[in-house]
Amino acid sequence: MTSTTTTPRSATGSVALRGVTKVYGQGEQAVLALDGLSLDVAPGEFVCLVGASGCGKSTLLNLVAGLDRVSGGTIELGEGVNPGLMFQEPALFPWSTVESNVEVPLKLRGLPRDQRKERVAELLRTVHLSEFGRKRPHQLSGGMRQRVALARTLALDTPVLLMDEPFGALDAMTRDILHDELERIWSERKLTVLFVTHNVREAARLADRIVLLSSRPGRIIYSTRVDVPRPRRIDSPEVSAIAAEVTDRLRKEVGRHGQ
Amino acid sequence: MASDTLAGSARTDAEISGLDALEIAGREKPPSRAIRLWAATWPKFAALALAVAIWQAVVWSGWKEPWALPGPAVVFEDLGRYALSASLWEGLATTGRRALVGFAAAVAVGLLLGLGVARVKVLRAALGSMITALQTMPSIAWFPLAILLFQLSEQAIFFVVVLGAAPSVANGVIHGVDYVPPLLVRAGRNLGARGLNLYRYVIAPAALPAIVAGLKQGWAFAWRSLMAGELLVVIAERTSIGAQLTYARDFSDAPRLMAIMIVILVLGLLVDTAFGAADKAIRRRWGVLDQAGN
Numbered sequence: 001m002t003s004t005t006t007t008p009r010s011a012t013g014s015v016a017l018r019g020v021t022k023v024y025g026q027g028e029q030a031v032l033a034l035d036g037l038s039l040d041v042a043p044g045e046f047v048c049l050v051g052a053s054g055c056g057k058s059t060l061l062n063l064v065a066g067l068d069r070v071s072g073g074t075i076e077l078g079e080g081v082n083p084g085l086m087f088q089e090p091a092l093f094p095w096s097t098v099e100s101n102v103e104v105p106l107k108l109r110g111l112p113r114d115q116r117k118e119r120v121a122e123l124l125r126t127v128h129l130s131e132f133g134r135k136r137p138h139q140l141s142g143g144m145r146q147r148v149a150l151a152r153t154l155a156l157d158t159p160v161l162l163m164d165e166p167f168g169a170l171d172a173m174t175r176d177i178l179h180d181e182l183e184r185i186w187s188e189r190k191l192t193v194l195f196v197t198h199n200v201r202e203a204a205r206l207a208d209r210i211v212l213l214s215s216r217p218g219r220i221i222y223s224t225r226v227d228v229p230r231p232r233r234i235d236s237p238e239v240s241a242i243a244a245e246v247t248d249r250l251r252k253e254v255g256r257h258g259q
Numbered sequence: 260m261a262s263d264t265l266a267g268s269a270r271t272d273a274e275i276s277g278l279d280a281l282e283i284a285g286r287e288k289p290p291s292r293a294i295r296l297w298a299a300t301w302p303k304f305a306a307l308a309l310a311v312a313i314w315q316a317v318v319w320s321g322w323k324e325p326w327a328l329p330g331p332a333v334v335f336e337d338l339g340r341y342a343l344s345a346s347l348w349e350g351l352a353t354t355g356r357r358a359l360v361g362f363a364a365a366v367a368v369g370l371l372l373g374l375g376v377a378r379v380k381v382l383r384a385a386l387g388s389m390i391t392a393l394q395t396m397p398s399i400a401w402f403p404l405a406i407l408l409f410q411l412s413e414q415a416i417f418f419v420v421v422l423g424a425a426p427s428v429a430n431g432v433i434h435g436v437d438y439v440p441p442l443l444v445r446a447g448r449n450l451g452a453r454g455l456n457l458y459r460y461v462i463a464p465a466a467l468p469a470i471v472a473g474l475k476q477g478w479a480f481a482w483r484s485l486m487a488g489e490l491l492v493v494i495a496e497r498t499s500i501g502a503q504l505t506y507a508r509d510f511s512d513a514p515r516l517m518a519i520m521i522v523i524l525v526l527g528l529l530v531d532t533a534f535g536a537a538d539k540a541i542r543r544r545w546g547v548l549d550q551a552g553n
Contacts, residue, residue, distance in 0.1 A: 138545070
């Protein structure tokens with residue numbers, strides 16, 4: 001983490017944003033993407049960030065991932081934590097096999113060869129792709145590619161997972177199954193997840209807590225706990241009720257920009 | 260609760276493998292290698308046969324004297340003799356060495372230049388358009404200067420070969436690095452690849468197809484420059500394919516002249532095929548041959 005201020009904390013999986021501001025451009029063309037955003041994510045917590053276009057959701061994840069610098073405020077992560085980031089596209093390396101893709105972070109960490117092999121096999125088992133290790137990304141379906149991307153991110157062995165609409169491009173059936181998968185992996189590995197989506201139902205299905213962001217600039221306007229026992233179904237009445245509530249708030253926010 | 264989760268996860272497993280099987284099914288049809296090879300080869304042979312037939316027809320028409328335009332039979336007979344003679348192999352050795360050394364130097368210069376321009380803004384502003392301008396310069400136009408600078412020597416040929424090929428290689432590198440998908444760079448950085456590692460794990464492999472295209476084009480330029488050079492810069496004590504072509508014209512030995520031309524054509528074609536195969540192999544690995552992207 002060179003681009004963010006890191007204060008060592010005891011709880012490694014926590015994420016703390018303090019008055020985070022992000023401005024793009026300079027002078028008159030400057031755009032305020034995030035305006036003094038503060039958010040505490042507890043270790044092992046699953047937080048979904050929901051908002052309409054232009055709320056700076058992706059900006060926020062880039063900042064936490066250290067791919068971009070904050071203009072103001074601080075982002076605090078556990079000591080030595082490098083969060084893993086997943087995108088809407090799998091962003092796999094097309095020149096490598098599935099195995100080699102998952103192996104990249106292990107190589108970069110300098111793990112010896114036999115340990116890498118073991119870890120790759122274990123990670124592919126986790127995402128149910130053991131038989132596809134020798135395939136190339138273009139030979140897989142969209143959902144399978146996204147699972148490879150998940151395995152590759154998990155290979156970072158990081159307690160914090162940042163997900164930027166990772167299932168946005170998938171069909172509903174595949175998405176439902178991947179929700180189950182993500183929930184299982186999250187609880188098994190006790191991960192902290194910061195999950196960005198514009199799909200309110202998806203947020204209600206997955207989150208411990210839903211945080212609603214306003215658009216231009218991004219600020220937190222609403223936050224709610226999802227106290228529905230797991231495992232959940234996306235079409236259960238409890239999940240639907242929470243989704244409806246958040247959708248109302250979101251529509252109000254969008255409507256504000258129409259006036 | 261626990262048993263419920265377990266049953267749930269078993270169900271999910273079955274669903275996942277089912278979905279995977281359905282989505283993958285029918286994607287890979289094993290194409291027969293022999294059939295593909297035949298389909299790719301026979302039109303080439305047909306075209307070749309047609310070209311020889313037209314050549315023979317022109318000779319029979321009596322348009323030119325036989326000493327100026329010999330027929331295929333005479334030329335191929337001479338090609339057979341030429342292939343068994345020491346002069347072909349000596350010439351090939353010299354020309355091949357020049358081609359290899361010249362191309363290798365051009366690749367080295369081109370890679371460094373391309374990387375520099377792709378990475379350093381000032382260099383791009385200064386050299387970017389000049390590299391393209393250099394590429395449009397016919398290499399034969401460099402020879403008068405090369406001969407002034409280096410006299411009739413290997414260096415003169417070398418100079419022109421490098422000048423001819425390096426810009427193409429550099430352009431390939433620049434193009435390759437420029438068009439690395441930013442998403443892959445972000446993914447690579449997030450996975451812990453910084454600095455040199457980012458080049459090793461992301462930028463270099465992502466740019467490889469464009470770089471190979473640049474190498475292929477660079478080779479074509481190097482080969483043309485080399486032939487022009489060997490025709491112009493004849494070094495008496497060292498025989499080369501180009502020099503032999505000049506001698507054949509000097510002695511009005513038309514069959515030999517055409518035999519040498521066939522050798523030059525075949526050599527260029529062979530190397531080009533090798534580059535083509537490399538290019539295709541890469542694109543197949545990338546998955547851009549049968550479907551778009553990712």
